[in-house]
Amino acid sequence: MxxxxxxxxxxxxxxxxxxxxxxxxxxxxxxxxxxxxxxSVLGTFFFLVMTATECCLAIMCRSWFDxxxxxxxxxxxxxxxxxxxxxxxxxxxxxxxxxxxxxxxxLSQPFGGLFVSLSQLGxxxxxxxxxxxxxxxxxxxxxxxxxxxxxxxxxxxxxxLLFLVLxxxxxxxxxxxxxxxxxxxxxxxxLWLSDPLLSLLLVEAILxxxxxxxxxxxxxxxxxxxxxxAIVITSAGDAAIWASNHNLLSESVTALSWYIWFIAxxxxxxxxxxxxxxxxxxxxxxxxxxxxx
Amino acid sequence: xxxxxxxxxxxxxRKFTATSGSDVLFEAAPASGLDDLQVRLNQWxxxxxxxxDSGTPTEAQRLVAKxxxxxxxRCFGQHVHQTLxxxxxxxxxxxxxxxxxxxxxxxATRELSRRVLQDI
Numbered sequence: 244m245x246x247x248x249x250x251x252x253x254x255x256x257x258x259x260x261x262x263x264x265x266x267x268x269x270x271x272x273x274x275x276x277x278x279x280x281x282x283s284v285l286g287t288f289f290f291l292v293m294t295a296t297e298c299c300l301a302i303m304c305r306s307w308f309d310x311x312x313x314x315x316x317x318x319x320x321x322x323x324x325x326x327x328x329x330x331x332x333x334x335x336x337x338x339x340x341x342x343x344x345x346x347x348x349x350l351s352q353p354f355g356g357l358f359v360s361l362s363q364l365g366x367x368x369x370x371x372x373x374x375x376x377x378x379x380x381x382x383x384x385x386x387x388x389x390x391x392x393x394x395x396x397x398x399x400x401x402x403x404l405l406f407l408v409l410x411x412x413x414x415x416x417x418x419x420x421x422x423x424x425x426x427x428x429x430x431x432x433x434l435w436l437s438d439p440l441l442s443l444l445l446v447e448a449i450l451x452x453x454x455x456x457x458x459x460x461x462x463x464x465x466x467x468x469x470x471x472x473a474i475v476i477t478s479a480g481d482a483a484i485w486a487s488n489h490n491l492l493s494e495s496v497t498a499l500s501w502y503i504w505f506i507a508x509x510x511x512x513x514x515x516x517x518x519x520x521x522x523x524x525x526x527x528x529x530x531x532x533x534x535x536x
Numbered sequence: 537x538x539x540x541x542x543x544x545x546x547x548x549x550r551k552f553t554a555t556s557g558s559d560v561l562f563e564a565a566p567a568s569g570l571d572d573l574q575v576r577l578n579q580w581x582x583x584x585x586x587x588x589d590s591g592t593p594t595e596a597q598r599l600v601a602k603x604x605x606x607x608x609x610r611c612f613g614q615h616v617h618q619t620l621x622x623x624x625x626x627x628x629x630x631x632x633x634x635x636x637x638x639x640x641x642x643x644a645t646r647e648l649s650r651r652v653l654q655d656i
Contacts, residue, residue, distance in 0.1 A: 307640070307641040307643060307644055308641040308642070309641070309642055309643070312637075312638075312641060312642060313638070314638060314639065314641065387638055387639075390638070391619075391634075391635050391638065392619060393616075393619065455613075457615055457616075457619065458612045458613035458615055458616050459609070459612065459613020459614040459615040459616060460613050460614065461608070461609060461610055461611050461612040461613035461614075461616070462610065462611055462612075463611050463612050463613075463639050463640070464612055464613045521610075521611045521639075521640060522640055522641070522644045524607070524610055524611060525607070525611075525640060525644045525645070525647045525648035525651065526647055526651075527651070528651055528654065
């Protein structure tokens with residue numbers, strides 16, 4: 244495993260260990276004090292570190308391609324997605340007053356106009372906007388993979404999963420569209436795009452997964468595999484929110500489902516780290532390569 | 537030469553005076569040098585495209601293919617070179633350069649080619 248990837252997952256393991264201690268405190272005492280502090284302070288800090296790392300690494304990956312190379316645009320889109328996610332985390336942290344270095348609660352007041360609050364703007368930037376950039380980047384990558392005959396055909400399981408994803412998106416749209424009569428804010432309408440965009444990302448993730456299976460266990464394959472993992476985990480987190488909103492999950496399971504977002508964040512940060520590891524591999528001598536196997 | 541200077545618009549406006557042909561002296565290259573160059577180019581061509589009239593790969597071709605296979609395994613995975621072979625192509629610089637360039641970039645591929653051809 245490349246050093247940077249190991250560092251990211253070690254940081255996640257440490258963070259989750261602390262999180263489990265907070266969760267144990269919640270289970271024993273039944274109060275949200277430790278859990279609330281963990282998610283608001285440590286959680287926010289973890290998201291900031293991971294998204295900033297992902298953004299920097301994606302920009303570095305992009306810089307390895309010349310302006311006329313197709314993957315430069317793909318990595319540019321992925322860097323924009325990471326930047327949007329970082330911006331979303333920052334906006335929400337500022338709005339909710341959860342920054343470790345100060346309380347900015349005065350900014351959380353409703354400011355009308357296109358968005359209900361700064362927090363909603365953060366949700367839109369870190370949600371649908373980031374997903375749209377990532378979908379464009381992955382779409383570009385898929386077209387390149389197809390050129391090299393790496394895109395495999397879909398299995399029955401893939402098709403069943405696609406059907407489920409599309410059915411879920413259509414059902415969510417059917418729920419949201421009648422609400423148009425209530426004159427929702429522009430931000431609210433943009434947030435309705437989250438589910439269709441996540442569905443599109445899942446479709447792309449399934450196709451990327453097929454090509455990863457055709458490649459094997461190399462660093463580039465793992466890079467795209469990490470994007471697939473991150474998207475699948477994001478979908479699982481989204482499903483957990485939906486289930487929680489419909490009272491399908493108990494309080495303790497709902498609290499446990501919040502941890503899933505940290506794993507998705509680490510997976511997103513690991514993807515460009517794998518790509519950079521593959522690039523750095525080209526600077527090793529053949530002897531070094533054989534020794535490391 | 538200042539490479540950054542070439543990006544300045546003034547560089548492109550500058551008029552370069554043409555050198556008259558009579559001032560330039562072209563000396564005939566020695567025949568042995570040309571032969572040597574031809575041998576090197578042929579050797580390079582064989583290593584690059586894995587084309588050999590005799591059909592059996594030379595030691596250099598085998599080494600290049602082995603190194604490229606190692607790199608492909610580490611970078612992409614163990615199944616990628618089977619996909620390339622499936623298309624009827626041998627593992628050579630000519631068959632692998634496009635996929636390396638697409639996913640790692642031109643600069644990284646150039647670096648990799650240099651490493652593959654090391655000591656050959």
